[in-house]
Amino acid sequence: MSLEVPYFDLKRQSSSLAPEIEEALRRVISEAAFSSGPFVAAFEQEFARHIGCRHVVCVNSGTSALHLALLAMQLPEGAEVITTPMSFVATCWGISYCGLKPVFVDIDPRTGLIDLERVAAAVTPRTRVLLPVHLYGNAVDPRRLREVADAHGLRVLEDAAQAHGTLHGGRHVGHSFASGAFSFYPGKSLGGYGEGGALVTDDDSTAAAARRLRDHGSSVRYHHEELGFNYRMDGIQAAVLSVKLRRLEEWILRRREIARQYDEAFRDLSLRLPVQADGARHSYHLYVIGTPARDALAEHLQQRGVGTARHYPVPLHLQKAYAFLGHKPGDFPHAERHAAECLSLPMFPEMTQQEISSVIGAVRSFHEQR
Numbered sequence: 470m471s472l473e474v475p476y477f478d479l480k481r482q483s484s485s486l487a488p489e490i491e492e493a494l495r496r497v498i499s500e501a502a503f504s505s506g507p508f509v510a511a512f513e514q515e516f517a518r519h520i521g522c523r524h525v526v527c528v529n530s531g532t533s534a535l536h537l538a539l540l541a542m543q544l545p546e547g548a549e550v551i552t553t554p555m556s557f558v559a560t561c562w563g564i565s566y567c568g569l570k571p572v573f574v575d576i577d578p579r580t581g582l583i584d585l586e587r588v589a590a591a592v593t594p595r596t597r598v599l600l601p602v603h604l605y606g607n608a609v610d611p612r613r614l615r616e617v618a619d620a621h622g623l624r625v626l627e628d629a630a631q632a633h634g635t636l637h638g639g640r641h642v643g644h645s646f647a648s649g650a651f652s653f654y655p656g657k658s659l660g661g662y663g664e665g666g667a668l669v670t671d672d673d674s675t676a677a678a679a680r681r682l683r684d685h686g687s688s689v690r691y692h693h694e695e696l697g698f699n700y701r702m703d704g705i706q707a708a709v710l711s712v713k714l715r716r717l718e719e720w721i722l723r724r725r726e727i728a729r730q731y732d733e734a735f736r737d738l739s740l741r742l743p744v745q746a747d748g749a750r751h752s753y754h755l756y757v758i759g760t761p762a763r764d765a766l767a768e769h770l771q772q773r774g775v776g777t778a779r780h781y782p783v784p785l786h787l788q789k790a791y792a793f794l795g796h797k798p799g800d801f802p803h804a805e806r807h808a809a810e811c812l813s814l815p816m817f818p819e820m821t822q823q824e825i826s827s828v829i830g831a832v833r834s835f836h837e838q839r
């Protein structure tokens with residue numbers, strides 16, 4: 470009998486932190502600081518120190534952070550935003566909420582990240598923004614991003630929703646350009662006890678705009694300077710995130726150790742393994758392998774009690790919600806192949822050594838029987 474290994478088990482983290490979290494929640498309740506307030510302000514400072522950036526503006530989701538980041542750029546209606554077709558759909562929502570147009574550029578099949586060498590061919594006179602995604606916790610090279618953005622006069626918004634603890638050149642991703650968006654959705658590497666997100670930036674006016682926009686377009690109560698949103702963060706989320714942030718580095722190191730063991734164990738198998746970008750410290754939010762035998766492998770793992778997932782089974786250009794863009798299968802072949810072949814293995818810091826060994830044994834047994 471092999472051990473059951475869940476794809477993900479968030480309850481283990483919650484139970485190990487229970488006393489600290491319960492104490493933090495009691496403080497929020499006793500101060501009735503439920504929306505915005507001192508716990509959010511404190512977490513903003515802590516996260517800014519952690520990232521090494523000037524400003525963190527906490528909001529109610531990563532989707533809202535992306536939306537506000539684009540709004541703060543004050544782009545003309547119909548402007549084009551170049552992004553990747555291999556991401557979670559929320560990468561594109563903000564673009565659409567702002568009346569802008571997502572323009573996809575295929576991925577580098579080795580890394581699964583946007584292929585910056587293909588950006589030039591997608592630039593038109595309407596292109597204004599480059600929106601790379603630090604997918605799975607890997608890093609899109611900021612030096613190359615800078616060159617490509619400068620060559621075409623583009624601003625850069627980094628989708629860092631999966632990139633807590635991801636470094637490039639020793640620096641946290643997310644604040645090397647105009648702005649970056651993090652998500653604190655419960656399943657992310659740093660997650661709240663509900664929804665949450667943050668816009669990070671070194672630019673004072675971007676931060677000020679995001680602070681106004683998240684709070685009904687107002688910086689002085691009941692004076693509304695512009696059309697705003699209710700995108701504020703809950704005090705409870707901030708209090709939980711402050712407790713968890715203290716563990717983040719330790720959790721990322723554990724993720725990297727699990728990835729190292731997977732890498733080593735699978736090196737001789739005919740699988741595409743995650744490739745850490747040059748200069749990057751991958752944070753392994755997800756450990757995603759690729760194989761044309763994906764569905765058979767997933768079935769084999771399931772029979773051995775090993776949970777898996779697919780990130781993501783449908784590339785963005787083929788999502789029904791974006792059918793109006795008029796794309797068809799074959800438009801972005803690398804992304805389509807990735808969608809058909811990707812398989813996410815169990816990857817969370819609380820995995821036991823026995824569970825890691827079970828995953829390794831189950832994946833290896835699939836290849837040995839063939």
Ligand SMILES: *Cc1c(COP(=O)(O)O)cnc(C)c1O
Pocket residue numbers: 529530531532533556557559560602628630631651652653654664665666
């Ligand atoms: C999770 C995620 C988002 C959206 O964040 P939410 O907090 O769920 O709104 C955006 N982009 C990527 C790549 C994500 O993984």
